[in-house]
Amino acid sequence: MxxxxxxxxxxxxxxxxxxxxxxxxxxxxxxxxxxxxxxxxxxxxxxxxxxxxxxxxxxxxxxxxxxxxxxxxxxxxxxxxxxxxxxxxxxxxxxxxxxxxxxxxxxxxxxxxxxxxxxxxxxxxxxxxxxxxxxxxxxxxxxxxxxxxxxxxxxxxxxxxxxxxxxxxxxxxxxxxxxxxxxxxxxxxxxxxxxxxxxxxxxxxxxxxxxxxxxxxxxxxxxxxxxxxxxxxxxxxxxxxxxxxxxxxxxxxxxxxxxxxxxxxxxxxxxxxxxxxxxxxxxxxxxxxxxxxxxxxxxxxxxxxxxxxxxxxxxxxxxxxxxxxxxxxxxxxxxxxxxxxxxxxxxxxxxxxxxDPAEIRTWRPAPPAPAAFRSVLGRWWGEGTEFVFAWHDGQLQARAVDAPASRPPAVFEPLDGQPDVLRTASGREVGELLRLTRDDTGAVTRMHWATYRFTRRQEAFDGGWASDGPE
Missing domain, CATH: 3.40.710.10 (DD-peptidase/beta-lactamase superfamily)
Structure with missing residues (x-):
């Protein structure tokens, strides 16, 4: 040779x-x-x-x-x-x-x-x-x-x-x-x-x-x-x-x-x-x-x-x-x-x-979340677990507070003709619906994700607040 x-x-x-x-x-x-x-x-x-x-x-x-x-x-x-x-x-x-x-x-x-x-x-x-x-x-x-x-x-x-x-x-x-x-x-x-x-x-x-x-x-x-x-x-x-x-x-x-x-x-x-x-x-x-x-x-x-x-x-x-x-x-x-x-x-x-890792992309400010979703942003509780809902890359996202950073967030996509219903496009509960409930001012006060109730405070399944303890 x-x-x-x-x-x-x-x-x-x-x-x-x-x-x-x-x-x-x-x-x-x-x-x-x-x-x-x-x-x-x-x-x-x-x-x-x-x-x-x-x-x-x-x-x-x-x-x-x-x-x-x-x-x-x-x-x-x-x-x-x-x-x-x-x-x-x-x-x-x-x-x-x-x-x-x-x-x-x-x-x-x-x-x-x-x-x-x-x-x-x-x-x-x-x-x-x-x-x-x-x-x-x-x-x-x-x-x-x-x-x-x-x-x-x-x-x-x-x-x-x-x-x-x-x-x-x-x-x-x-x-x-x-x-x-x-x-x-x-x-x-x-x-x-x-x-x-x-x-x-x-x-x-x-x-x-x-x-x-x-x-x-x-x-x-x-x-x-x-x-x-x-x-x-x-x-x-x-x-x-x-x-x-x-x-x-x-x-x-x-x-x-x-x-x-x-x-x-x-x-x-x-x-x-x-x-x-x-x-x-x-x-x-x-x-x-x-x-x-x-x-x-x-x-x-x-x-x-x-x-x-x-x-x-x-x-x-x-x-x-x-x-x-x-x-x-x-x-x-x-x-x-x-x-x-x-x-x-x-x-x-x-x-x-x-x-030879890829270069780290510079973060730059982006437009705010649409007005219809701004009241969704922040911390919510579901099944006794705390989640953060956020708006990044033009999409509504959610992740458990204790989830590792390497785990991708759930990403939601709005459904045509249903402004308060979104489909989970990827991540946790992919395919399931997220339904928004609003008060008289239009603010979202409750959500249901994959039929589970999400609220701003930690609730038991009977609707009582966890902070109240037993009756």
């Missing part, structure tokens, strides 16, 4: 030597022939670092080198499914047999397949990883009756490539095209992910199996997943994948016009539907997305990927101090065994906010 090489890319920011050192350490400790890392954030130019050699004599390792991203592909298929739902083409809680002619397991719902809780066996029927011959779309669907439901529907998490592959073909059926065509038209083009492709490109690096007991590295054979493609087929660059991670984290920044998906729908995808290990609770699964808790209301959202000779980690960071928004990271490597690849993506996301 050629000597180590690295590149930063013209016009790209350099976050600091600690970042490059972390990449070089992962490459050396993991013995990864080629590694490519990218960091995307809203307040900086993208950063890319490559270390190693591509194994491709015509295309040395660089920022445009492409790697297999394996199961990160599933996140694209999941977004295509959610697009179809938002367009009224499907219902997540309907069985796949409502939209696709399948010989078995048609009772599996789309939501369960997205969250890996439908009980599908891991792979399609047959020994794909012995033969390296994947079934085409027709055969994959026709042979569903030869695949097992290894667990009852909705029993627990069980990771499957078969489930997302079926969902990819369901979307293709609904849209009237191939999965690859719909992917390119509805995601890759709108987000400018021009270096993400289904077939292997000329810039492809070689994937290796690195010998455990020596420094030998054996090239792995190329594998075309054919009908299993919606689960793991894609090739991409670290730069494209860091942008994708940023989209999954902050679609309102990366895709402000919602050309790909509404921010509220991505938020729905990020809601945990299951844990991946019932004893650890260290990771969860939403609608096609892995959720890795980092503590203090911080979550890394994305997916890992593996194919023969390749590993990938693609995650964005949500929450926490110093987060600039649209913070995404991708680590792609040409080894199928180096766990350091999957660990590095989380390390770099932490370093990004620890060593």
């Amino acid at each position: 050629p000597a180590l090489e690295r590149s930063g890319g013209a016009g790209m920011s350099t976050p600091g030597p600690q970042f490059e050192r972390a990449v070089r350490r992962a490459q050396a400790d993991g013995r990864v022939p080629a590694i490519s890392v990218a960091l995307h954030r809203a307040d900086r130019e993208p950063w890319v670092c490559t270390v190693g050699a591509s194994g491709n004599p015509d295309h040395p390792l660089g920022v445009h080198s492409r790697f297999r991203i394996g199961s990160v592909t599933k996140t694209f298929t999941a977004v295509l499914v959610m697009q179809a739902r938002d367009d009224g083409l499907l219902d997540l809680d309907q069985p796949i047999s409502a939209y696709l002619d399948v010989p078995a397991h048609g009772d599996a719902t789309i939501r369960r397949l997205l969250s890996h809780t439908a009980g599908f066996q891991r792979e399609p029927h047959g020994d794909v990883w012995d033969t390296l011959l994947a079934p085409d779309t027709g055969r994959l669907l026709a042979e569903l009756d030869r695949a097992e439901r290894v667990l009852p529907n909705a029993r627990r998490y069980h990771y499957s490539n078969l489930g997302p592959a079926v969902l990819g073909h369901l979307v293709a059926e609904l849209r009237g095209g191939t999965w690859a065509e719909i992917l390119a038209d509805r995601i890759l083009a709108p987000l400018g992910l021009t270096r993400t492709t289904v077939p292997a490109p000329p810039e492809a690096v070689v994937g290796y199996l690195v010998d455990t007991y020596s420094d030998a590295a054996r090239p792995e054979p190329p594998v075309d997943l054919a009908g299993v493609g919606p689960a793991a087929q894609l090739w991409s660059t670290a730069g494209d994948m860091a942008t994708w991670a940023a989209f999954l984290t902050s679609p309102e920044i990366v895709d402000p016009d919602a050309k790909v998906l509404a921010a509220a729908t991505v938020d729905e995808m990020r809601w945990p539907l299951t844990t991946t290990d019932e004893t650890l609770w260290a990771a969860g699964f939403g609608l096609g997305l892995i959720l890795a808790p980092e503590g203090k209301r911080i979550t890394h959202v994305g997916h890992d990927g593996a194919m023969p000779g390749f590993l990938a980690g693609v995650y964005g960071r949500r929450g926490g101090d110093g987060n600039p928004g649209a913070l995404g990271c991708a680590v792609l490597g040409s080894s199928g065994t180096a766990g350091e690849i999957n660990d590095l993506v989380h390390e770099l996301l932490r370093l990004a906010v620890d060593l």
